[in-house]
């Protein structure tokens with residue numbers, strides 16, 4: 001079941017997605033965290049952030065919209081208060097790094113680089129760039145490349161870049177970040193959407209729009225993983241709407257070397273264990289020796 | 300407090316009045332965990348096209364002797380309609396107990412302390428359990444319920460076994476006409492603490508009344524929840540301390556912590 005993602009060795013290809021699994025500790029009553037391939041903790045920024053006002057969530061058909069807005073206590077708080085609790089969980093703990101300027105990203109990544117037991121970061125390039133009128137870094141090849149270049153210069157361990165699906169050509173963005181030295185890409189982040197309350201005649205979410213996740217996004221995510229797998233040589237991590245081992249296998253067949261589980265953790269906090277077990281059973285059933293034998297096999 | 304993911308068996312599913320559902324539940328195997336009033340459970344309702352996330356529902360009653368959990372559900376949308384389709388013998392998945400409950404007096408130390416429990420609409424749900432626990436500790440609960448009309452009043456008989464029940468209705472069809480904060484009992488209200496659950500504007504108004512009279516107040520908030528576990532930060536409420544997680548720091552907060560005591 002083990003697999004290597006750009007230098008990061010995972011005991012199995014199942015990670016939990018940033019923003020949906022807290023710091024992992026929130027799920028310790030339900031599962032053995034050490035069985036996970038990895039935990040990607042919530043979006044962390046250089047400075048503390050209050051996030052957006054409520055309401056921050058709306059349920060939609062087979063999905064949910066969120067506009068949490070990166071509420072977190074900042075990277076220094078993480079280093080001092082959370083890191084000591086998570087460094088010995090027996091699994092890979094990855095920090096999801098976010099920012100609003102290239103310098104913030106780099107400064108945040110540099111702080112994480114000093115933590116011995118954090119083997120990799122996932123760079124969230126879906127954040128708005130304050131110098132570009134709030135347009136997300138990850139929606140242009142140039143913007144994405146600029147963040148990766150700055151972070152690569154200060155970060156020597158495995159650098160995973162998480163791509164935004166809110167683009168015309170995701171393969172182009174993937175090639176741009178590969179060109180700047182990313183070790184792997186993960187996709188997809190949430191799809192921009194909105195919900196309107198017909199009775200109140202107003203948007204449901206405080207900032208009007210939010211990111212769609214859950215089973216509703218799976219076909220879009222699968223298509224993008226397929227395209228990116230064909231476009232780059234670095235490993236791809238697939239996510240978006242995974243709720244079962246079969247979903248995970250589909251992503252691996254499309255080209256993912258590992259998968260992340262997000263929204264599904266809310267519905268079944270033990271889902272990650274079921275996905276790990278189910279992938280193992282699938283490999284046995286098909287007489288395959290390793291996950292690697294499955295990666296991209298549908299192409 | 301440890302959280303459990305449990306299968307619960309439906310011992311009874313009854314519609315009370317038109318749109319309120321009472322579920323009496325047992326753990327499918329083993330005993331239920333201990334719970335305190337104001338805590339909630341996340342009930343799984345996915346499986347059809349319209350429902351995905353679990354639905355947060357307050358503990359209406361936890362009876363440790365009979366090892367039974369009651370949920371009182373206002374059937375309003377797709378998730379709660381799924382719950383309304385449950386019948387005796389069905390099994391539902393729940394995560395429990397979640398959040399922080401109301402402050403209770405120490406066991407048997409409540410001696411004669413008077414509490415005012417103010418519920419609006421289905422906000423009455425946690426007050427049955429709260430009334431039971433207060434009574435068990437020697438405190439004296441008084442209930443003040445606000446409803447749209449007589450047809451929205453539920454469980455009043457059970458509450459009146461524990462203390463006086465006062466009612467206001469929006470349409471005057473039962474009790475005093477108006478809002479809970481218009482009720483005549485406030486004129487000489489003297490309670491050790493006011494506990495409230497219901498619509499946000501009602502709870503704010505109740506907290507203001509309590510603070511004007513120098514009474515402590517706790518309110519049970521709602522929030523649009525993703526996980527119920529403190530992991531997603533969807534459910535926050537703005538307070539003077541910043542955005543606090545309703546599912547983790549609450550759902551019960553003191554009026555001071557919410558900044559509801561300043562006029």
Ligand SMILES: Cc1cc2nc3c(=O)[nH]c(=O)nc-3n(C[C@H](O)[C@H](O)[C@H](O)COP(=O)(O)OP(=O)(O)OC[C@H]3O[C@@H](n4cnc5c(N)ncnc54)[C@H](O)[C@@H]3O)c2cc1C
Pocket residue numbers: 059339354355356357358371372373374375376377378379380421424425520521522523524550
């Ligand atoms: C801590 C907590 C405890 C709760 N306890 C109870 C309880 O004991 N009994 C009970 O009947 N309900 C309770 N609720 C509210 C209940 O969770 C919602 O009514 C339910 O999620 C609606 O789900 P639905 O799919 O049926 O409705 P939907 O189809 O999702 O929505 C129907 C309507 O209800 C509104 N709505 C949905 N969720 C909420 C919410 N969380 N708060 C306010 N409005 C909402 C929607 O905006 C919409 O207008 C509680 C909520 C919280 C957060």
Ligand SMILES: Cc1cc2nc3c(=O)[nH]c(=O)nc-3n(C[C@H](O)[C@H](O)[C@H](O)COP(=O)(O)O)c2cc1C
Pocket residue numbers: 017018019020042043044066068070096124162188189190212213214215217239240241242260261262263264525531532533
């Ligand atoms: C409530 C919530 C918060 C999220 N926060 C972050 C975040 O901080 N950083 C990030 O890169 N992605 C974040 N995401 C996106 C998820 O990690 C994931 O990319 C997305 O939800 C798609 O996967 P899913 O359908 O399995 O949930 C968040 C998603 C949700 C639902």
Ligand code: FES
Pocket residue numbers: 523524525526527528529530531532533534535544545546547
């Ligand atoms: S509902 Fe997820 S943090 Fe409260």
